[in-house]
Amino acid sequence: MINLELPKKLRFSANQAHQVAAQIFRPISRKYDLAEHDYPVELDTMSAMVEGLADSGTQDISGATGGRKAEGEGDADPHATELLGNSNGGNMSALLNALETSWGDVGLMLSIPYQGLGNAAIAAVATDEQLDRFGKVWAAMAITEPSFGSDSAAVSTTAVLDGDEWVLNGTKIFVTAGSRATHIVVWASVDRSKGRAAIKSFVVPRDAKGLSVARLEHKLGIKASDTAELRLEDCRIPKDNILGSPEVNVEKGFAGVMQTFDNTRPLVAAMAIGVGRAALEELRAVLTDAGVEISYDIPAMNQPAAAAEFLRMEADWEAAYLLALRAGWMADNKKPNSLEASMSKAKAGRMGTDVTLKAVELAGALGYSQRTLLEKWGRDSKILDIFEGTQQIQQLIVARRVLNLTSDKLK
């Protein structure tokens, strides 16, 4: 029999993240939705807590460090071993923490100091020496450029080695936490004539000469999160700030940098699952107040239409949740999970927008007004179906993997 109960250790850390979400994020959720670009000062308390937790070895409140295992983590929990296979490490714990904090507020979750998506990239590929230097930074992730979004092989930012330094030139747009993070993980080409194989990632400190914030975006949702355009103009960084090997291996393509997505996509899925659960809980309360009873004993078709719809949404949510757990578990157990990571993001991204907007619909005027957070979650969830690869791109990746076709064959 399959036991899908979470191990005790994971429940404990998820519960901690839930407390942060309930006590720090929810009370200020509307405040920063209405004050786009204001820095949420309350996060400084959070930042101190995150540092404290990192020092005590129970780090990663939001989860975006993406699952580099702390020493002794994983197999050390016999319960985990018994229930979910041979290891539950950082990825699974990161995923659950991202879910819980996003239940509180996904914009604030994306603004938690020291927990950027760039941290996941560092955790996935940094050497031990680099982990010593970058393990405790706050890193944003800069891939997108004015000339492309989905087609990440089209990177035109360049990195040229000059003595002991890389010199970076280019423009990055829509960088989450781009104006607040202490470091930016930048994708750049070391040789544009060699195509995608020459794309590497570089850790650029915020105070590096030649790096500047050109503008901040105004957005539909996640307004608590800053989204920046960054310029790199003869920006110099140390030679050993490249993540992974500087060697250009044309046969391997850009598998190295793409590997980060296997860790970050389940995390973004978890964010959608967190927002989706928030909306379902609020909707249940609204329906109960309106006298609609939701029963698990009567077939959905024999219940009020709103209750039947609720049950459908809940089942959809559960499917997304289980797919994300599978992708995270595979990452922890070093099983190739590109297919499952994309599946989980595609499912959760779509579920998130569907569930949150349906919740607005079923709650009627109350859902559309600012008297609850339902309309906000409807706006916030859309980005989770866009960044780290859109819905369509995830489906494309799934199709390529299932049909065993290369990106040249199936575009």
Ligand SMILES: Cc1cc2nc3c(=O)[nH]c(=O)nc-3n(C[C@H](O)[C@H](O)[C@H](O)COP(=O)(O)OP(=O)(O)OC[C@H]3O[C@@H](n4cnc5c(N)ncnc54)[C@H](O)[C@@H]3O)c2cc1C
């Ligand atoms: C709030 C916000 C935060 C972001 N944060 C970051 C960040 O931190 N770092 C970063 O690097 N980027 C970030 N991005 C950028 C994000 O990753 C891109 O917006 C996303 O990858 C889509 O790219 P695009 O907007 O250029 O759309 P396009 O690639 O132009 O796509 C437009 C539409 O066409 C579809 N499409 C594209 N190609 C195909 C295809 N082959 N088959 C079928 N359909 C296709 C897409 O799914 C989409 O619906 C952020 C964006 C936003 C809005």
